[in-house]
Amino acid sequence: MGYELCDYSSPKAVYNTRHDVKVGDSQGWKVYDSDFYNKWSEEKQFRIGDILLFEYAANEEGNDVSEINGDVEFMTCDPTSPVAVYKTGHDLVRLTELGNYYFITPRSGYC
Known part of the structure; x- marks a missing residue:
């Protein structure tokens, strides 16, 4: 799933508003279908400082977030050189700069 942050004209608007966003809303990070998360993220506006919450069953192998x-x-679903790996089942990721953010699950065949 890829995320793109919005670029607002006023830096004050970008830095003064923070949202905590549960990835996948009520479904969480358990729908093994990248189209679901792509559509979900297209309906959101993310800002610098927002925090993404990834919730999933940490005890199931391959549910973690890369x-x-x-x-x-x-596009190639290549988790071999991740920026970060999250494994707690209640992972918080702060969006710190403008640009695209990409998250996958290492579960085989579910990117």
């Missing part, structure tokens, strides 16, 4: 470098890794 933040990957970019579009190529995302």
